[in-house]
Amino acid sequence: MLHVITANQIRCFLFVTWFGVLLFQAEPLLLITEYSAFAILGVVGAIFANATGAGGGVIFVPFFNQLGFDSNSTVATSFAIQCCGMTAGAITWWAFYRKQHIDDKHWHEISKILKLTVPFSVLGIWLAQLFQAARGGIGEAEQLHAGFGVFSIGLAIALFASIPLLKKQSFSSDLARFDCYALTIIAFIGGIITAYLSIGVGELVAIYLIIRKFSITFSIAVAVILSAFSVWSAIIYHGFFSVDVYWPVVLFAGAGAIIGGILAKQVVLYFSATNLKIFFASWVLFLGFSALPY
Template identity: 55%
Template sequence: MSQDAPFVLVKDYILFSLVGVVGAIFANATGAGGGVVFVPLFNQFAFNPINIVATSFAIQCFGMTAGAISWRDQYLQNKQDPVLAPIWQTLPTLLLLTVPSSIVGIWLNQYAGWVNVVMHADHLLHWIFGSFSIFLAIALFVTLPKLKQEEQPFSLTRLDYIALPIIALFGGVITAWLSIGVGEMVAVYLILRSASVTMAIAVAVIVTAFSVWSGIGYFVLLNEIALDKGVQGFSTIIYPVAIFAGLGAIIGGTLAKHIVLLFSATQVKIFFGFWVLFMGVASLPLW
């Protein structure tokens, strides 16, 4: 309302709220970041790579946080259930193994300057995003047989204590480039290890929420540096898009848990797998 023409602003950007709802539902119902929806869409709007990734990070700060709070509530509820409590008891440990490593991976990529390689190269973001999305879809299909197994308590092994931080570290590096990565990689690993599917999704969502918050400061800092240097017209986050889509993402992130519990894990993963595969192929700069 403080803008010169607030109603024009609403008219121009209100549809991004719907995008935020859809993206957050996908993200929080499957463990994948909302960038799976936002990156291809923003590419169609001809945003440059740094705008795509920065704005996707900003939107996910809304949506993945709402989803993480919702899944946290589910965890606290399940702790009171004698049947579900043993299945979900490893969630805090899994977060301790993955969240710090993911944050280190994001910061390593951003502040070592690796992120600039992708942001300033023609089509490289879309090649990496498309290839990773296709890989992710294949990994989701590979996990389908595991989804039919009865959920049971998940016991961490010595291998898990080593593998999870490494996977989260590389996932963080990829997330800094694509705004997706760490949640998907952690969820697929846990499902392959026969962990509860819903708990794996909860871990992925919460890890992603911490990850995008750790990475958003880099893009805000770039904006501040540009302002200090008097660079005109430079922006990483497209704030009107982030705000309207972010408000929608809060709604989607809150609804997602209920959607997961409404449908079977197999149905959710099959639908999402085909969607990710389609978006990955469509994102490749071949067309």
């Protein structure tokens, strides 16, 4: 029971902190009037992110592109929002594991996988951000659009290809030595991709685990927790060095993301994994094609 209380206390702390930040703004009522609609974006993005293992950048990046954000502000703001939503989702998934699956053999590798992937994801992100700092930013918006489009299409294809695997009744419970090496490499490459697109590492690790026949809920939980650590490591650069985060948007989209992160687990448990993946893969494919330059 302790872990549930702790999770609830952390969620309450997040909301109290958000409310305190809002009250300390110069014109809180004006901010609410101009930016409160972004809370809906945060809820939707976080539900997708935490219910599928894909980062919220799948929603945020194309939306901010349509608003005319430059590539640096798009990625930085996406990271900041995900720090809220992925943290709430990670806490929710970890509490779910501790409450219902701590003795489940299909979940007992969760800590080991996170120990293998989190450090290499962070390393990939930081190395990519050092390169970004050296060249003065992420790059042109057109390059970001094209990269996002290609990555999203590839992700959608991989998701469609993984759907037949969800119908298997028997799941893997142990990592092979090959899996340990593969996960570190995937996490490192995924971290580099994430630094440029604000999505990547969670999706790649989730797809790999599904292909290796681990359960869908386990794979999503791992991806969400990994993504939470990854976005927090990424926001250090954007929050303190690049200073590209558009904080008024984050204030409200982040609050919505916390709600979405808490609700996402229920979405996964309510819908079948197959239907959830089909819907999500179709949406990602649409976003991928719409982002490509024509």
